[in-house]
Amino acid sequence: MNERHTSDARWVRLVERVRSDKDQAAFGELFAHFAPRVKAFLMKSGADSSLAEECAQEVMATVWHKAQLFDPERASVATWVFTIARNRRIDALRKQRRPEPEDLTWGPEHEPDQSETIALQQESKQLGRALAALPQNQRVLIERAYFGELSHSEIAAETGLPLGTIKSRIRLALERLRQEMK
Amino acid sequence: MTSTINHHLTDDLLMSYATGSLPEAFSLVVATHISLCDECRARLAGFEAVGGAVLDEAPACAMEEDSFAATMRLIAQMPTETRIEAEDESVKGLFPKPLRDYVGGDVDAVQWRSLGGKVRQAVLPTSADATVRLLYIPAGVAMPDHGHAGMELTMVLQGAFDDDDGHFGRGDVEVANEELKHTPVAAPGADCICIVATDAPLKFSGLLPRIAQPFIGI
Numbered sequence: 196m197n198e199r200h201t202s203d204a205r206w207v208r209l210v211e212r213v214r215s216d217k218d219q220a221a222f223g224e225l226f227a228h229f230a231p232r233v234k235a236f237l238m239k240s241g242a243d244s245s246l247a248e249e250c251a252q253e254v255m256a257t258v259w260h261k262a263q264l265f266d267p268e269r270a271s272v273a274t275w276v277f278t279i280a281r282n283r284r285i286d287a288l289r290k291q292r293r294p295e296p297e298d299l300t301w302g303p304e305h306e307p308d309q310s311e312t313i314a315l316q317q318e319s320k321q322l323g324r325a326l327a328a329l330p331q332n333q334r335v336l337i338e339r340a341y342f343g344e345l346s347h348s349e350i351a352a353e354t355g356l357p358l359g360t361i362k363s364r365i366r367l368a369l370e371r372l373r374q375e376m377k
Numbered sequence: 378m379t380s381t382i383n384h385h386l387t388d389d390l391l392m393s394y395a396t397g398s399l400p401e402a403f404s405l406v407v408a409t410h411i412s413l414c415d416e417c418r419a420r421l422a423g424f425e426a427v428g429g430a431v432l433d434e435a436p437a438c439a440m441e442e443d444s445f446a447a448t449m450r451l452i453a454q455m456p457t458e459t460r461i462e463a464e465d466e467s468v469k470g471l472f473p474k475p476l477r478d479y480v481g482g483d484v485d486a487v488q489w490r491s492l493g494g495k496v497r498q499a500v501l502p503t504s505a506d507a508t509v510r511l512l513y514i515p516a517g518v519a520m521p522d523h524g525h526a527g528m529e530l531t532m533v534l535q536g537a538f539d540d541d542d543g544h545f546g547r548g549d550v551e552v553a554n555e556e557l558k559h560t561p562v563a564a565p566g567a568d569c570i571c572i573v574a575t576d577a578p579l580k581f582s583g584l585l586p587r588i589a590q591p592f593i594g595i
């Protein structure tokens with residue numbers, strides 16, 4: 196547990212090294228952790244292994260190129276990688292455009308605030324622990340919603356659970372996560 | 378900018394947008410709202426953080442042997458991403474950026490079609506699983522009668538409308554489903570422009586259904 200939890204701040208430093216020094220060793224560490232998870236994520240969404248491999252490489256290449264846009268005050272590295280992988284999935288698997296909100300821009304001079312950054316990384320740890328502590332039947336549905344490219348009604352069709360049960364379990368899970376984050 | 382927004386996106390919509398399971402048409406309305414609403418932007422960040430935690434806890438699937446080298450080659454081929462420039466405030470029009478991208482410009486670039494009277498619409502190109510359109514309703518005029526079999530998500534861009542659920546001004550969203558019968562009326566003042574996503578075809582009633590409506594209960 197502890198090892199994983201010290202790593203959040205470490206990922207941030209690695210992304211900073213990619214951004215400022217084009218540091219391939221730092222990128223290699225990010226790659227070793229995130230690429231296999233992105234690949235698994237894409238396979239669970241229905242990609243075969245060669246498409247998942249190709250897309251995971253593209254996601255990691257995007258991580259390299261967008262390192263300067265990563266904002267540690269707003270997201271953990273895992274969350275940022277998740278959003279890139281999700282958008283790649285929508286593009287490659289669903290063949291749809293992904294409308295994104297207008298960016299909030301800090302202006303060119305902005306340096307990330309250390310205490311904000313640390314607070315956010317700590318919240319991410321806490322969220323990870325809370326997610327792991329969810330009752331199995333709630334956690335599985337959350338994972339499917341994020342991983343499986345499934346709407347609630349598609350999960351209902353696949354699991355045979357009534358739609359109302361799925362919605363209420365997801366709602367319960369979200370309430371628990373919110374409680375834990377207070 | 379957000380102080381005047383009273384009607385926000387539901388958890389359901391924000392989570393579906395975060396997971397990427399929302400049809401493109403609805404995603405466009407969500408992205409347009411978030412562009413104007415810091416509150417929903419923060420809530421979205423929470424739902425995306427859950428995605429990050431799920432990814433981080435996920436079992437890994439081994440990459441190919443030459444994968445890292447292949448990725449470095451890919452990096453060398455890709456154009457370098459430059460920092461996104463803050464938009465010049467004077468460029469900002471009525472439409473937030475995600476909507477401008479679909480219209481191909483601001484409100485003056487919309488290709489309106491008349492729906493009868495002074496009411497106009499413009500359907501925007503998205504994937505076929507849902508539809509999104511801009512509606513132009515002159516101040517004081519009721520929205521065209523329509524039934525919806527599925528979900529309808531409306532956001533006000535200019536002017537305002539009123540219905541049983543309250544007053545909706547710029548940035549406000551209303552989520553309607555088949556149970557909700559609503560007859561929005563554009564408020565006096567500026568003409569009302571809305572963006573509306575529906576996951577079942579909207580059926581605008583002509584004269585006959587308008588007469589039949591009280592009898593068949595559309």
Ligand SMILES: [Zn+2]
Pocket residue numbers: 382384385386410414416417418
């Ligand atoms: Zn909002």
